[in-house]
Amino acid sequence: MHDLEQKIGETEILNIPELAITAGETVCIQGGNGSGKTALLRALMGLTRCNSGDVIVLGNDMRRIGASSLERLRADAIGFVFQHYRLVPYLSAFDNILLPCYFSSKRKEEAERRSETAANDAFRLIRKLSLKDPSRLSKDAANYSAGQQQRFAIARALVGKPQLVLADEPASAMDSNGKKAVYQLLQDECRASGATLICTTHDENSIDGFDRYLDMKTLNLARERENRWSL
Structure with missing residues:
Protein backbone atom coordinates (compact mmCIF):
# COMPACT_ATOMS: atom_id res chain seq x y z
CA MET A 1 0.00 0.00 0.00
CA HIS A 2 1.50 3.35 -1.07
CA ASP A 3 0.13 6.92 -0.93
CA LEU A 4 -3.40 5.67 -0.23
CA GLU A 5 -6.09 8.33 0.03
CA GLN A 6 -9.80 7.85 0.61
CA LYS A 7 -12.42 10.59 0.81
CA ILE A 8 -16.15 10.86 1.38
CA GLY A 9 -17.12 14.07 -0.36
CA GLU A 10 -14.55 16.63 0.78
CA THR A 11 -13.76 14.76 4.02
CA GLU A 12 -10.51 12.86 3.99
CA ILE A 13 -10.90 9.50 5.73
CA LEU A 14 -7.58 7.81 4.99
CA ASN A 15 -4.17 9.21 4.09
CA ILE A 16 -1.56 6.48 4.51
CA PRO A 17 1.81 7.22 2.89
CA GLU A 18 2.99 3.61 3.06
CA LEU A 19 2.05 0.30 4.66
CA ALA A 20 3.67 -3.03 3.81
CA ILE A 21 2.60 -6.29 5.43
CA THR A 22 4.41 -9.46 4.44
CA ALA A 23 2.74 -12.78 3.64
CA GLY A 24 2.15 -14.82 6.77
CA GLU A 25 2.58 -11.87 9.15
CA THR A 26 0.14 -11.30 12.03
CA VAL A 27 -0.56 -7.60 12.60
CA CYS A 28 -2.69 -5.81 15.19
CA ILE A 29 -3.80 -2.27 14.30
CA GLN A 30 -4.85 -0.30 17.37
CA GLY A 31 -6.79 2.96 17.49
CA GLY A 32 -9.86 4.69 18.83
CA ASN A 33 -13.28 5.05 17.23
CA GLY A 34 -13.14 7.12 14.05
CA SER A 35 -9.41 6.62 13.53
CA GLY A 36 -9.91 4.89 10.16
CA LYS A 37 -9.41 1.24 11.14
CA THR A 38 -12.59 -0.04 9.51
CA ALA A 39 -12.05 2.15 6.44
CA LEU A 40 -8.61 0.59 5.99
CA LEU A 41 -9.92 -2.98 6.19
CA ARG A 42 -12.73 -2.16 3.77
CA ALA A 43 -10.15 -0.81 1.31
CA LEU A 44 -8.10 -4.00 1.65
CA MET A 45 -11.23 -6.07 1.07
CA GLY A 46 -12.22 -4.00 -1.96
CA LEU A 47 -15.53 -2.99 -0.38
CA THR A 48 -14.62 0.66 -0.96
CA ARG A 49 -12.32 2.08 -3.61
CA CYS A 50 -9.70 4.65 -2.69
CA ASN A 51 -9.39 7.93 -4.58
CA ARG A 64 -8.57 -1.41 -10.60
CA ILE A 65 -9.66 -5.03 -10.24
CA GLY A 66 -12.86 -5.96 -12.09
CA ALA A 67 -16.03 -6.88 -10.21
CA SER A 68 -16.05 -10.59 -11.11
CA SER A 69 -12.34 -10.99 -10.31
CA LEU A 70 -12.87 -9.20 -7.01
CA GLU A 71 -15.76 -11.49 -6.07
CA ARG A 72 -13.64 -14.56 -6.85
CA LEU A 73 -10.69 -13.20 -4.85
CA ARG A 74 -12.89 -12.61 -1.81
CA ALA A 75 -14.53 -16.02 -2.05
CA ASP A 76 -11.32 -18.00 -2.53
CA ALA A 77 -8.72 -16.10 -0.57
CA ILE A 78 -10.06 -13.61 2.00
CA GLY A 79 -11.78 -14.23 5.32
CA PHE A 80 -13.44 -11.13 6.80
CA VAL A 81 -14.79 -10.68 10.33
CA PHE A 82 -17.15 -7.72 10.18
CA GLN A 83 -17.48 -5.54 13.26
CA HIS A 84 -21.22 -6.21 13.34
CA TYR A 85 -20.89 -9.87 12.26
CA ARG A 86 -23.02 -9.69 9.06
CA LEU A 87 -24.50 -13.15 9.50
CA VAL A 88 -27.40 -14.17 7.27
CA PRO A 89 -30.20 -14.04 9.88
CA TYR A 90 -32.51 -16.64 8.31
CA LEU A 91 -29.76 -19.26 7.87
CA SER A 92 -28.66 -21.51 10.71
CA ALA A 93 -25.46 -20.74 12.57
CA PHE A 94 -23.95 -23.85 10.96
CA ASP A 95 -24.83 -22.72 7.41
CA ASN A 96 -23.43 -19.27 8.15
CA ILE A 97 -20.08 -20.77 9.15
CA LEU A 98 -19.99 -22.89 5.99
CA LEU A 99 -20.93 -20.07 3.58
CA PRO A 100 -17.36 -19.70 2.21
CA CYS A 101 -17.37 -23.41 1.31
CA TYR A 102 -20.66 -23.00 -0.58
CA PHE A 103 -19.25 -20.13 -2.66
CA SER A 104 -15.69 -21.39 -3.15
CA SER A 105 -14.69 -24.90 -4.18
CA LYS A 106 -11.14 -24.00 -3.16
CA ARG A 107 -12.20 -23.21 0.43
CA LYS A 108 -14.34 -26.37 0.53
CA GLU A 109 -11.46 -28.55 -0.64
CA GLU A 110 -9.11 -27.01 1.92
CA ALA A 111 -11.62 -27.64 4.72
CA GLU A 112 -12.04 -31.25 3.58
CA ARG A 113 -8.29 -31.71 3.36
CA ARG A 114 -7.89 -30.62 6.96
CA SER A 115 -10.89 -32.32 8.60
CA GLU A 116 -12.25 -34.84 6.04
CA THR A 117 -15.45 -32.83 5.59
CA ALA A 118 -16.23 -29.13 5.62
CA ALA A 119 -18.75 -29.78 8.40
CA ASN A 120 -16.06 -31.34 10.56
CA ASP A 121 -13.86 -28.31 10.02
CA ALA A 122 -16.68 -26.00 11.08
CA PHE A 123 -17.18 -28.05 14.26
CA ARG A 124 -13.43 -28.04 14.92
CA LEU A 125 -13.29 -24.24 14.78
CA ILE A 126 -16.39 -23.60 16.83
CA ARG A 127 -15.25 -25.97 19.58
CA LYS A 128 -12.11 -23.90 19.93
CA LEU A 129 -14.40 -20.91 20.55
CA SER A 130 -16.10 -22.63 23.50
CA LEU A 131 -19.24 -23.88 21.75
CA LYS A 132 -18.83 -27.62 22.20
CA ASP A 133 -22.30 -28.93 21.31
CA PRO A 134 -22.87 -29.11 17.52
CA SER A 135 -26.64 -29.27 18.02
CA ARG A 136 -26.52 -25.67 19.24
CA LEU A 137 -25.69 -24.55 15.69
CA SER A 138 -29.09 -25.50 14.22
CA LYS A 139 -31.09 -22.36 15.06
CA ASP A 140 -31.31 -19.32 12.80
CA ALA A 141 -28.34 -17.03 13.41
CA ALA A 142 -30.55 -14.16 14.61
CA ASN A 143 -31.60 -16.22 17.64
CA TYR A 144 -28.14 -16.23 19.23
CA SER A 145 -26.48 -13.75 21.56
CA ALA A 146 -24.03 -11.14 20.26
CA GLY A 147 -21.08 -13.09 21.66
CA GLN A 148 -22.20 -16.30 19.97
CA GLN A 149 -22.81 -14.54 16.65
CA GLN A 150 -19.33 -13.07 16.80
CA ARG A 151 -17.90 -16.55 17.30
CA PHE A 152 -19.79 -17.81 14.24
CA ALA A 153 -18.42 -14.90 12.19
CA ILE A 154 -14.87 -15.75 13.24
CA ALA A 155 -15.28 -19.43 12.35
CA ARG A 156 -16.77 -18.41 8.98
CA ALA A 157 -13.73 -16.25 8.23
CA LEU A 158 -11.29 -19.06 9.07
CA VAL A 159 -12.93 -22.10 7.49
CA GLY A 160 -11.19 -23.36 4.37
CA LYS A 161 -7.77 -21.74 4.97
CA PRO A 162 -8.04 -18.30 3.32
CA GLN A 163 -4.74 -16.63 2.43
CA LEU A 164 -5.72 -13.38 4.17
CA VAL A 165 -7.87 -12.86 7.27
CA LEU A 166 -9.13 -9.35 8.06
CA ALA A 167 -10.79 -9.03 11.47
CA ASP A 168 -12.50 -5.80 12.51
CA GLU A 169 -12.81 -5.67 16.33
CA PRO A 170 -13.24 -9.48 16.38
CA ALA A 171 -13.60 -9.77 20.18
CA SER A 172 -15.73 -6.69 20.94
CA ALA A 173 -18.62 -8.76 22.34
CA MET A 174 -16.42 -11.02 24.49
CA ASP A 175 -15.36 -11.05 28.11
CA SER A 176 -11.63 -11.18 28.93
CA ASN A 177 -11.42 -14.98 28.61
CA GLY A 178 -13.34 -14.92 25.36
CA LYS A 179 -11.08 -12.24 23.92
CA LYS A 180 -8.01 -14.26 24.73
CA ALA A 181 -9.47 -17.35 23.04
CA VAL A 182 -10.44 -15.36 19.93
CA TYR A 183 -7.04 -13.80 19.36
CA GLN A 184 -5.28 -17.07 20.11
CA LEU A 185 -7.42 -18.95 17.60
CA LEU A 186 -6.94 -16.32 14.89
CA GLN A 187 -3.18 -16.37 15.38
CA ASP A 188 -2.92 -20.16 15.60
CA GLU A 189 -5.03 -20.84 12.53
CA CYS A 190 -3.28 -18.24 10.38
CA ARG A 191 0.19 -19.35 11.42
CA ALA A 192 -0.67 -23.00 10.79
CA SER A 193 -1.86 -22.22 7.26
CA GLY A 194 0.66 -19.47 6.46
CA ALA A 195 -2.14 -16.90 6.11
CA THR A 196 -1.69 -13.20 6.75
CA LEU A 197 -3.74 -11.85 9.66
CA ILE A 198 -4.71 -8.19 10.16
CA CYS A 199 -6.84 -7.37 13.21
CA THR A 200 -8.11 -4.01 14.38
CA THR A 201 -9.00 -3.13 17.96
CA HIS A 202 -9.57 -0.14 20.19
CA ASP A 203 -8.34 -2.21 23.17
CA GLU A 204 -4.73 -1.38 23.94
CA ASN A 205 -4.37 -3.92 26.76
CA SER A 206 -4.01 -7.68 27.05
CA ILE A 207 -3.68 -8.47 23.34
CA ASP A 208 -0.59 -10.60 23.02
CA GLY A 209 1.12 -12.70 20.41
CA PHE A 210 1.03 -10.62 17.23
CA ASP A 211 4.17 -10.19 15.15
CA ARG A 212 3.62 -6.45 14.91
CA TYR A 213 1.48 -3.71 16.46
CA LEU A 214 0.59 -0.52 14.57
CA ASP A 215 -0.94 2.69 15.91
CA MET A 216 -3.68 3.89 13.56
CA LYS A 217 -3.33 7.45 14.84
CA THR A 218 0.28 7.46 13.63
CA LEU A 219 -0.42 5.48 10.46
CA ASN A 220 -3.32 7.61 9.17
CA LEU A 221 -2.22 11.18 8.49
CA ALA A 222 -5.80 12.23 7.70
CA ARG A 223 -6.84 11.73 11.31
CA GLU A 224 -3.60 13.19 12.61
CA ARG A 225 -4.30 16.45 10.74
CA GLU A 226 -7.94 16.46 11.84
CA ASN A 227 -6.86 16.18 15.47
CA ARG A 228 -4.42 19.07 15.00
CA TRP A 229 -7.09 21.27 13.44
CA SER A 230 -9.49 20.65 16.34
CA LEU A 231 -7.10 22.09 18.96
Whole structure:
Protein backbone atom coordinates (compact mmCIF):
# COMPACT_ATOMS: atom_id res chain seq x y z
CA MET A 1 0.00 0.00 0.00
CA HIS A 2 1.50 3.35 -1.07
CA ASP A 3 0.13 6.92 -0.93
CA LEU A 4 -3.40 5.67 -0.23
CA GLU A 5 -6.09 8.33 0.03
CA GLN A 6 -9.80 7.85 0.61
CA LYS A 7 -12.42 10.59 0.81
CA ILE A 8 -16.15 10.86 1.38
CA GLY A 9 -17.12 14.07 -0.36
CA GLU A 10 -14.55 16.63 0.78
CA THR A 11 -13.76 14.76 4.02
CA GLU A 12 -10.51 12.86 3.99
CA ILE A 13 -10.90 9.50 5.73
CA LEU A 14 -7.58 7.81 4.99
CA ASN A 15 -4.17 9.21 4.09
CA ILE A 16 -1.56 6.48 4.51
CA PRO A 17 1.81 7.22 2.89
CA GLU A 18 2.99 3.61 3.06
CA LEU A 19 2.05 0.30 4.66
CA ALA A 20 3.67 -3.03 3.81
CA ILE A 21 2.60 -6.29 5.43
CA THR A 22 4.41 -9.46 4.44
CA ALA A 23 2.74 -12.78 3.64
CA GLY A 24 2.15 -14.82 6.77
CA GLU A 25 2.58 -11.87 9.15
CA THR A 26 0.14 -11.30 12.03
CA VAL A 27 -0.56 -7.60 12.60
CA CYS A 28 -2.69 -5.81 15.19
CA ILE A 29 -3.80 -2.27 14.30
CA GLN A 30 -4.85 -0.30 17.37
CA GLY A 31 -6.79 2.96 17.49
CA GLY A 32 -9.86 4.69 18.83
CA ASN A 33 -13.28 5.05 17.23
CA GLY A 34 -13.14 7.12 14.05
CA SER A 35 -9.41 6.62 13.53
CA GLY A 36 -9.91 4.89 10.16
CA LYS A 37 -9.41 1.24 11.14
CA THR A 38 -12.59 -0.04 9.51
CA ALA A 39 -12.05 2.15 6.44
CA LEU A 40 -8.61 0.59 5.99
CA LEU A 41 -9.92 -2.98 6.19
CA ARG A 42 -12.73 -2.16 3.77
CA ALA A 43 -10.15 -0.81 1.31
CA LEU A 44 -8.10 -4.00 1.65
CA MET A 45 -11.23 -6.07 1.07
CA GLY A 46 -12.22 -4.00 -1.96
CA LEU A 47 -15.53 -2.99 -0.38
CA THR A 48 -14.62 0.66 -0.96
CA ARG A 49 -12.32 2.08 -3.61
CA CYS A 50 -9.70 4.65 -2.69
CA ASN A 51 -9.39 7.93 -4.58
CA SER A 52 -5.66 7.57 -5.21
CA GLY A 53 -2.61 5.52 -4.35
CA ASP A 54 -1.73 1.85 -4.71
CA VAL A 55 -3.60 -0.86 -2.82
CA ILE A 56 -2.08 -4.23 -3.66
CA VAL A 57 -3.61 -7.26 -1.93
CA LEU A 58 -2.35 -10.78 -2.71
CA GLY A 59 -0.87 -9.41 -5.92
CA ASN A 60 -4.12 -7.72 -6.99
CA ASP A 61 -4.60 -4.00 -7.57
CA MET A 62 -7.71 -3.33 -5.49
CA ARG A 63 -8.37 0.06 -7.11
CA ARG A 64 -8.57 -1.41 -10.60
CA ILE A 65 -9.66 -5.03 -10.24
CA GLY A 66 -12.86 -5.96 -12.09
CA ALA A 67 -16.03 -6.88 -10.21
CA SER A 68 -16.05 -10.59 -11.11
CA SER A 69 -12.34 -10.99 -10.31
CA LEU A 70 -12.87 -9.20 -7.01
CA GLU A 71 -15.76 -11.49 -6.07
CA ARG A 72 -13.64 -14.56 -6.85
CA LEU A 73 -10.69 -13.20 -4.85
CA ARG A 74 -12.89 -12.61 -1.81
CA ALA A 75 -14.53 -16.02 -2.05
CA ASP A 76 -11.32 -18.00 -2.53
CA ALA A 77 -8.72 -16.10 -0.57
CA ILE A 78 -10.06 -13.61 2.00
CA GLY A 79 -11.78 -14.23 5.32
CA PHE A 80 -13.44 -11.13 6.80
CA VAL A 81 -14.79 -10.68 10.33
CA PHE A 82 -17.15 -7.72 10.18
CA GLN A 83 -17.48 -5.54 13.26
CA HIS A 84 -21.22 -6.21 13.34
CA TYR A 85 -20.89 -9.87 12.26
CA ARG A 86 -23.02 -9.69 9.06
CA LEU A 87 -24.50 -13.15 9.50
CA VAL A 88 -27.40 -14.17 7.27
CA PRO A 89 -30.20 -14.04 9.88
CA TYR A 90 -32.51 -16.64 8.31
CA LEU A 91 -29.76 -19.26 7.87
CA SER A 92 -28.66 -21.51 10.71
CA ALA A 93 -25.46 -20.74 12.57
CA PHE A 94 -23.95 -23.85 10.96
CA ASP A 95 -24.83 -22.72 7.41
CA ASN A 96 -23.43 -19.27 8.15
CA ILE A 97 -20.08 -20.77 9.15
CA LEU A 98 -19.99 -22.89 5.99
CA LEU A 99 -20.93 -20.07 3.58
CA PRO A 100 -17.36 -19.70 2.21
CA CYS A 101 -17.37 -23.41 1.31
CA TYR A 102 -20.66 -23.00 -0.58
CA PHE A 103 -19.25 -20.13 -2.66
CA SER A 104 -15.69 -21.39 -3.15
CA SER A 105 -14.69 -24.90 -4.18
CA LYS A 106 -11.14 -24.00 -3.16
CA ARG A 107 -12.20 -23.21 0.43
CA LYS A 108 -14.34 -26.37 0.53
CA GLU A 109 -11.46 -28.55 -0.64
CA GLU A 110 -9.11 -27.01 1.92
CA ALA A 111 -11.62 -27.64 4.72
CA GLU A 112 -12.04 -31.25 3.58
CA ARG A 113 -8.29 -31.71 3.36
CA ARG A 114 -7.89 -30.62 6.96
CA SER A 115 -10.89 -32.32 8.60
CA GLU A 116 -12.25 -34.84 6.04
CA THR A 117 -15.45 -32.83 5.59
CA ALA A 118 -16.23 -29.13 5.62
CA ALA A 119 -18.75 -29.78 8.40
CA ASN A 120 -16.06 -31.34 10.56
CA ASP A 121 -13.86 -28.31 10.02
CA ALA A 122 -16.68 -26.00 11.08
CA PHE A 123 -17.18 -28.05 14.26
CA ARG A 124 -13.43 -28.04 14.92
CA LEU A 125 -13.29 -24.24 14.78
CA ILE A 126 -16.39 -23.60 16.83
CA ARG A 127 -15.25 -25.97 19.58
CA LYS A 128 -12.11 -23.90 19.93
CA LEU A 129 -14.40 -20.91 20.55
CA SER A 130 -16.10 -22.63 23.50
CA LEU A 131 -19.24 -23.88 21.75
CA LYS A 132 -18.83 -27.62 22.20
CA ASP A 133 -22.30 -28.93 21.31
CA PRO A 134 -22.87 -29.11 17.52
CA SER A 135 -26.64 -29.27 18.02
CA ARG A 136 -26.52 -25.67 19.24
CA LEU A 137 -25.69 -24.55 15.69
CA SER A 138 -29.09 -25.50 14.22
CA LYS A 139 -31.09 -22.36 15.06
CA ASP A 140 -31.31 -19.32 12.80
CA ALA A 141 -28.34 -17.03 13.41
CA ALA A 142 -30.55 -14.16 14.61
CA ASN A 143 -31.60 -16.22 17.64
CA TYR A 144 -28.14 -16.23 19.23
CA SER A 145 -26.48 -13.75 21.56
CA ALA A 146 -24.03 -11.14 20.26
CA GLY A 147 -21.08 -13.09 21.66
CA GLN A 148 -22.20 -16.30 19.97
CA GLN A 149 -22.81 -14.54 16.65
CA GLN A 150 -19.33 -13.07 16.80
CA ARG A 151 -17.90 -16.55 17.30
CA PHE A 152 -19.79 -17.81 14.24
CA ALA A 153 -18.42 -14.90 12.19
CA ILE A 154 -14.87 -15.75 13.24
CA ALA A 155 -15.28 -19.43 12.35
CA ARG A 156 -16.77 -18.41 8.98
CA ALA A 157 -13.73 -16.25 8.23
CA LEU A 158 -11.29 -19.06 9.07
CA VAL A 159 -12.93 -22.10 7.49
CA GLY A 160 -11.19 -23.36 4.37
CA LYS A 161 -7.77 -21.74 4.97
CA PRO A 162 -8.04 -18.30 3.32
CA GLN A 163 -4.74 -16.63 2.43
CA LEU A 164 -5.72 -13.38 4.17
CA VAL A 165 -7.87 -12.86 7.27
CA LEU A 166 -9.13 -9.35 8.06
CA ALA A 167 -10.79 -9.03 11.47
CA ASP A 168 -12.50 -5.80 12.51
CA GLU A 169 -12.81 -5.67 16.33
CA PRO A 170 -13.24 -9.48 16.38
CA ALA A 171 -13.60 -9.77 20.18
CA SER A 172 -15.73 -6.69 20.94
CA ALA A 173 -18.62 -8.76 22.34
CA MET A 174 -16.42 -11.02 24.49
CA ASP A 175 -15.36 -11.05 28.11
CA SER A 176 -11.63 -11.18 28.93
CA ASN A 177 -11.42 -14.98 28.61
CA GLY A 178 -13.34 -14.92 25.36
CA LYS A 179 -11.08 -12.24 23.92
CA LYS A 180 -8.01 -14.26 24.73
CA ALA A 181 -9.47 -17.35 23.04
CA VAL A 182 -10.44 -15.36 19.93
CA TYR A 183 -7.04 -13.80 19.36
CA GLN A 184 -5.28 -17.07 20.11
CA LEU A 185 -7.42 -18.95 17.60
CA LEU A 186 -6.94 -16.32 14.89
CA GLN A 187 -3.18 -16.37 15.38
CA ASP A 188 -2.92 -20.16 15.60
CA GLU A 189 -5.03 -20.84 12.53
CA CYS A 190 -3.28 -18.24 10.38
CA ARG A 191 0.19 -19.35 11.42
CA ALA A 192 -0.67 -23.00 10.79
CA SER A 193 -1.86 -22.22 7.26
CA GLY A 194 0.66 -19.47 6.46
CA ALA A 195 -2.14 -16.90 6.11
CA THR A 196 -1.69 -13.20 6.75
CA LEU A 197 -3.74 -11.85 9.66
CA ILE A 198 -4.71 -8.19 10.16
CA CYS A 199 -6.84 -7.37 13.21
CA THR A 200 -8.11 -4.01 14.38
CA THR A 201 -9.00 -3.13 17.96
CA HIS A 202 -9.57 -0.14 20.19
CA ASP A 203 -8.34 -2.21 23.17
CA GLU A 204 -4.73 -1.38 23.94
CA ASN A 205 -4.37 -3.92 26.76
CA SER A 206 -4.01 -7.68 27.05
CA ILE A 207 -3.68 -8.47 23.34
CA ASP A 208 -0.59 -10.60 23.02
CA GLY A 209 1.12 -12.70 20.41
CA PHE A 210 1.03 -10.62 17.23
CA ASP A 211 4.17 -10.19 15.15
CA ARG A 212 3.62 -6.45 14.91
CA TYR A 213 1.48 -3.71 16.46
CA LEU A 214 0.59 -0.52 14.57
CA ASP A 215 -0.94 2.69 15.91
CA MET A 216 -3.68 3.89 13.56
CA LYS A 217 -3.33 7.45 14.84
CA THR A 218 0.28 7.46 13.63
CA LEU A 219 -0.42 5.48 10.46
CA ASN A 220 -3.32 7.61 9.17
CA LEU A 221 -2.22 11.18 8.49
CA ALA A 222 -5.80 12.23 7.70
CA ARG A 223 -6.84 11.73 11.31
CA GLU A 224 -3.60 13.19 12.61
CA ARG A 225 -4.30 16.45 10.74
CA GLU A 226 -7.94 16.46 11.84
CA ASN A 227 -6.86 16.18 15.47
CA ARG A 228 -4.42 19.07 15.00
CA TRP A 229 -7.09 21.27 13.44
CA SER A 230 -9.49 20.65 16.34
CA LEU A 231 -7.10 22.09 18.96
